[in-house]
Amino acid sequence: MKNEPLNLSVNLCRLQMDNPIVPASGTFGYGNEFKEFYDINILGSFVFKGTTKEPRFGNPTPRIADCTDGMINSVGLQNPGIDAVINHELPQLKTFFHKPVIANISGFSIDEYVYCCAKIDKEPQVGIIEVNVSCPNVKHGGMSFGTTPEAAAEVTRAVKAVTTKPVFIKLSPNVADIVAIAKACEEAGADGICLINTLLGMRIDINTQKPVIANVMGGFSGPAIFPVALRMVYQVSQACQIPIMGCGGVASARDVIEMMIAGATAVQVGSMNLKNPYICKEIIEQLPIEMQQLGIQSLSEIIGIAQKK
């Protein structure tokens, strides 16, 4: 092996990141809690909690359930609303995080996505906008925007029309053909795709014979979903030209490398942050050791190399 220093940096749509590690939306709040554990400036970036036009309390509790190698949540997008995020969270974040952050935007109508994205686009701290299309469209019978290529493309086009920053569309895995939806987003102008959001799941308490989650069902995440996420990253990266952020079940530096080989340019870590608040720091420290062992000089070299094998 050459004697050059290992290179962990990646370029994600004009955003030069020190490393590909990005805590996923909903598992990292607005950064406040994790800065107590470590200096979060070591991260590539992070995605803040899904933000909507109005403040939301979310779903009734219990809204968390434990599972084998994973968990279910039905938090239901609790957030203080876009104005509070811009007026309180971002100024606070600026005091301890000095890199561009990724804004996660959710909505229940096209208008709401447009409203929030247009507002967040004006914030200099935001490097990338990640649009979560897994939410139900309240104007169209509650079907999630992410379940048809047409609806996903419609959100993409509408959001792209009001933004200047790179827009990633974060897709739901609860669909028959992920490739068709990703391609529709690419054609509608998306700058990147994030794969995947949670899988619809459920638990029942066998003592009470009642669902554990008040809302009955919720989003399943954690190490158990890694193979599903990896498969979707692989499929979409074969079909699309735009960069992918891989997300789902990532728990180690080796998982990060596997995701990148499958086609991810950056890798998000979600649920594992809740179990081990130091997981992202540990992964960033472990990455060079794994790279050395695998003979990888630069992480950006391995992005999507599985396609070529």
Added chain:
Amino acid sequence: MYKKGLYTITSNMPLTETIYKMVLQGDTSYISASGQFVEIELPNKFLRRPFSVCDYDDNSITLIYKVVGEGTQLMSQLKIGTTLDLLTGLGNGFDINIDTKQPLLIGGGVGIPPLYNLAKQLIKKGLQTTVALGFNCAEELFFVKEFKEIGCKVVVATIDGSVGTKGYVTDAINQNGINCDYFFACGPLPMLKALCNHFTIEGQISMEERMGCGFGACMGCSIQTKNGAKRVCKEGTVFLKSELDL
């Protein structure tokens, strides 16, 4: 401030058929108040399990837990010398810098443990401290002697009447003519609701919710209060009675 660290079990023994006491050795410097909790990582369990700190000193933490499911079952089988990964210093804990001369501590079932260190602190401040404890039956009684030993007046209620007043803690408080000017409580939701209706005085109530992280990141544990949505694990677990809408 909270901290992740490794702790060694120095004792793990049953107090009743289903209730165990575990003592862990390790860094306790991040525990800043009575009523805080820890999150324990258990083998083969994804999410950590939350438990109130019953008591602590410079290098040990005492927990009291009830076996209710797979995680607590597993805990009950852990041997002395086993190391566990804990997050400590979680939750706001009880505020003892308040104006009271006669505090009353009210606990139901596994809501009792966090009141023990609190009672110690209040007694250290020279306050005449009464504890009202609610259990289902005589077989489930625990820590009554321990509260007496540190100088508390203790009254007990059992649902089946096998010990103390028959009924709920509120019945024991009435029957024993307990006077108090402030209360602290932890226990099942119906008990907490009853206390809110029973008392006109202010008090601090420790709440429980299913938790994802325990340190404020996931929004799993939120409740609605008179001052808006609050995370039980972060803004709580202890709330003022006047703030809650039970």
